[in-house]
Amino acid sequence: MSSARDRLEAIISEFADLDGREKLELLVDFANGLPALPAEYEARKAAEDRRVHECQTPVFLWTEVEGGMARIVAEVAPEAPTVKGFVAILAEAVNGRPVAEAALLPDDLLERMGLADVLGMMRSRGLRAIMARLKRGLVERSAQPA
Amino acid sequence: MSDAATDTVLVTTAWVAEHLSDPGIRIVESDEDRALYAMGHVPGAVEIDWHVDLQDPVQRDYIDRAAFEKLCAAKGISNDTTVVFYGDKNNWWACYAFWVFKLYGHRDCRIMDGGRKRWELDGRPWSTERVDPAPARYTAQEQDASIRALRDEVLKHQRAGKQLLDVRSPEEYRGERMHMPDYPNEGAVRGGHIPGALNVPWPMNCNDDGTFKTVKQLEKLYVRELKMKRRSPTIAYCRIGERSSLTWFVLKYLLGFGNVRNYDGSWLEWGNCVRVPIAKGAAPGGAAGSASTAPAVHA
Numbered sequence: 376m377s378s379a380r381d382r383l384e385a386i387i388s389e390f391a392d393l394d395g396r397e398k399l400e401l402l403v404d405f406a407n408g409l410p411a412l413p414a415e416y417e418a419r420k421a422a423e424d425r426r427v428h429e430c431q432t433p434v435f436l437w438t439e440v441e442g443g444m445a446r447i448v449a450e451v452a453p454e455a456p457t458v459k460g461f462v463a464i465l466a467e468a469v470n471g472r473p474v475a476e477a478a479l480l481p482d483d484l485l486e487r488m489g490l491a492d493v494l495g496m497m498r499s500r501g502l503r504a505i506m507a508r509l510k511r512g513l514v515e516r517s518a519q520p521a
Numbered sequence: 522m523s524d525a526a527t528d529t530v531l532v533t534t535a536w537v538a539e540h541l542s543d544p545g546i547r548i549v550e551s552d553e554d555r556a557l558y559a560m561g562h563v564p565g566a567v568e569i570d571w572h573v574d575l576q577d578p579v580q581r582d583y584i585d586r587a588a589f590e591k592l593c594a595a596k597g598i599s600n601d602t603t604v605v606f607y608g609d610k611n612n613w614w615a616c617y618a619f620w621v622f623k624l625y626g627h628r629d630c631r632i633m634d635g636g637r638k639r640w641e642l643d644g645r646p647w648s649t650e651r652v653d654p655a656p657a658r659y660t661a662q663e664q665d666a667s668i669r670a671l672r673d674e675v676l677k678h679q680r681a682g683k684q685l686l687d688v689r690s691p692e693e694y695r696g697e698r699m700h701m702p703d704y705p706n707e708g709a710v711r712g713g714h715i716p717g718a719l720n721v722p723w724p725m726n727c728n729d730d731g732t733f734k735t736v737k738q739l740e741k742l743y744v745r746e747l748k749m750k751r752r753s754p755t756i757a758y759c760r761i762g763e764r765s766s767l768t769w770f771v772l773k774y775l776l777g778f779g780n781v782r783n784y785d786g787s788w789l790e791w792g793n794c795v796r797v798p799i800a801k802g803a804a805p806g807g808a809a810g811s812a813s814t815a816p817a818v819h820a
Binding site for chain 2: 396399400402403406432454455456457458460492493494495496497498
């Protein structure tokens with residue numbers, strides 16, 4: 376089974392070859408593929424304050440670590456396909472892989488995918504912040520006793 | 522809304538649906554989330570993105586006149602085209618794109634009331650087909666300074682105690698919310714508002730379905746309750762100018778304010794400027810200033 380890094384590199388090169396319009400279409404494909412929020416998380420949305428307040432559109436993120444393996448669980452409103460697609464990409468890369476691998480994911484992925492230019496500076500900054508938050512969340516979570 | 526005064530500038534989704542193949546009309550989608558257009562757009566609509574298409578890539582400013590002409594030509598927009606803007610988020614970015622088009626003197630701009638949300642609620646079809654309009658010819662005018670406020674003009678305006686509107690959330694206005702833990706500050710090193718500015722959060726202009734409130738309701742808010750004067754110079758701002766372009770649209774086109782400008786530099790500029798006045802707290806003059814609820818903001 377390939378590492379989180381290898382999985383992400385494969386996705387990056389898939390994006391890199393596309394034109395701007397195709398990149399956005401692929402991002403939408405990823406967004407559509409983000410699994411629905413598992414029922415057990417539904418009640419936790421309000422209780423745990425997992426809402427990302429900076430996003431005007433409701434975005435809920437969990438970083439879980441089970442047996443040293445990372446899992447990103449998320450709910451992103453359908454009217455925010457860029458965030459949703461981006462979270463889906465990160466989930467595809469890290470889910471089921473050791474947390475240490477998640478911490479090593481490259482931070483320049485938007486540039487290398489060619490998405491930074493397509494989305495512009497402000498949106499890219501928002502996505503980088505989500506990535507930083509997820510990476511930090513996984514590392515902190517793995518440091519906590521189960 | 523069905524007020525006669527707004528029939529021309531504000532169009533319904535039904536009107537747009539009837540005019541999808543009208544060669545004199547170009548429908549333009551402008552979104553906060555660009556991927557929405559790829560997910561599905563109004564059939565025949567082109568996309569113009571505020572961040573990527575309308576911003577100069579080097580200088581912090583809009584694209585210049587020549588680049589605007591090139592953009593319009595590529596999107597199949599000529600000088601006599603009726604351009605109908607719509608988008609996500611209560612048409613924030615649609616209003617912003619509308620404002621940039623007015624900046625370069627485009628004559629016939631409209632907003633589709635309710636934007637994507639209303640189109641969806643009305644059960645109208647989305648298209649994923651690529652739209653490649655035949656190139657047009659376009660000649661833009663010089664920027665219309667009468668709808669744009671630059672920093673020094675805002676400072677002068679503020680000192681003179683003229684009508685100033687902060688359309689951000691009350692938390693941003695009071696200077697409580699800059700950024701959240703774990704998140705980078707989006708760019709301003711100081712929080713608060715421009716002294717004298719009234720806080721009228723943009724959602725007060727809108728209904729839940731994304732449409733604008735009626736002229737009657739808006740008049741009640743701005744003219745009767747806030748006692749704003751239509752003939753007094755007015756400046757609106759938010760964080761980067763997108764929410765305030767919605768309020769600018771409301772004041773200028775729905776309420777007929779004669780002299781209203783959007784401060785597009787907004788808090789991202791003001792909150793970083795050296796030695797500009799800032800007020801914190803709920804009062805327009807700031808907590809340390811006058812706590813009066815009737816500040817001398819109306820020149």
